[in-house]
Amino acid sequence: MRKLVILGILICIFLMGCGDKTNLEETTKIDLSGTKEYIILHTNDIHDFVDEEGDSIGYQNIVAAVNYYKENYDNVLVFDAGDMNNTNSAMDSSETRDMVLAANAIGYDAWTLGNNDNIELTKEMDFPMVSSNLNIEGYSNCKSNLIIEKDGLKIGIFGLSAYSSFAPETMDKKEAAKAAVKELKSQGAEFIICLGHLGVTKGDESSYSLAQNVPGIDLIIDGHSHTLLKNGKIVGDTLVVQAGEHLEYLGVVKLYVKDNKVISMEASVLSKADISLLLEGR
Numbered sequence: 550m551r552k553l554v555i556l557g558i559l560i561c562i563f564l565m566g567c568g569d570k571t572n573l574e575e576t577t578k579i580d581l582s583g584t585k586e587y588i589i590l591h592t593n594d595i596h597d598f599v600d601e602e603g604d605s606i607g608y609q610n611i612v613a614a615v616n617y618y619k620e621n622y623d624n625v626l627v628f629d630a631g632d633m634n635n636t637n638s639a640m641d642s643s644e645t646r647d648m649v650l651a652a653n654a655i656g657y658d659a660w661t662l663g664n665n666d667n668i669e670l671t672k673e674m675d676f677p678m679v680s681s682n683l684n685i686e687g688y689s690n691c692k693s694n695l696i697i698e699k700d701g702l703k704i705g706i707f708g709l710s711a712y713s714s715f716a717p718e719t720m721d722k723k724e725a726a727k728a729a730v731k732e733l734k735s736q737g738a739e740f741i742i743c744l745g746h747l748g749v750t751k752g753d754e755s756s757y758s759l760a761q762n763v764p765g766i767d768l769i770i771d772g773h774s775h776t777l778l779k780n781g782k783i784v785g786d787t788l789v790v791q792a793g794e795h796l797e798y799l800g801v802v803k804l805y806v807k808d809n810k811v812i813s814m815e816a817s818v819l820s821k822a823d824i825s826l827l828l829e830g831r
């Protein structure tokens with residue numbers, strides 16, 4: 550019995566030791582001195598939960614959090630990965646009106662269409678929708694991909710949607726992704742983000758499978774499976790993030806940039822309580 554206890558302690562010490570060593574290696578490996586910090590905020594699968602209620606943060610608090618970051622960081626971008634709305638929320642319903650109001654107040658830089666979003670919604674938004682695999686013809690506010698230049702860094706953004714009842718799929722997702730990465734790189738993109746309404750659960754169709762099979766995507770901001778990835782998940786060379794559902798979390802990705810190159814990324818999420826703390830300290 551005593552031997553077992555000692556063995557247990559030894560295993561604990563060994564594991565703790567390994568943990569520390571790995572952390573140390575991680576922090577000493579990358580020299581972050583002289584880097585610029587970029588903040589990428591993200592939401593997904595809001596499904597009309599725009600009010601502060603239960604665990605939902607409420608869009609006004611999200612607006613305040615976005616402003617907090619914009620006051621404290623020079624380079625802030627905000628994205629949504631789809632399913633802002635519900636299929637059964639009619640375009641002229643109060644739910645849809647409230648959601649559009651919230652989205653425009655948050656002031657996203659871009660979003661992608663979820664399977665529950667009517668493509669007509671894109672006409673109401675003050676910001677572009679990106680989708681590389683859906684038919685977006687006739688919608689001036691929709692693009693296959695776009696580049697946002699921030700403080701000298703060219704950030705390429707494209708979108709992929711699981712499917713849509715409102716806009717038929719015109720291209721296989723992975724082929725669409727490969728074409729988008731190629732086009733964005735040819736236009737000089739130095740960091741590539743996919744806004745993917747894909748989810749982590751559907752095997753070949755998942756964001757993990759996309760990361761494994763399409764090189765060149767640095768960050769996938771995911772949705773669809775309503776999964777909370779508190780610190781994201783690294784798949785190959787890609788960081789995949791997703792912030793749960795119903796506006797219960799705001800996702801935060803911090804980029805460390807040196808000489809127009811992202812040298813490190815850090816993912817986290819903020820709950821309603823975290824955001825109250827953040828705003829208290831203003």
Ligand SMILES: [Zn+2]
Pocket residue numbers: 594596632663665773774775
């Ligand atoms: Zn959803």
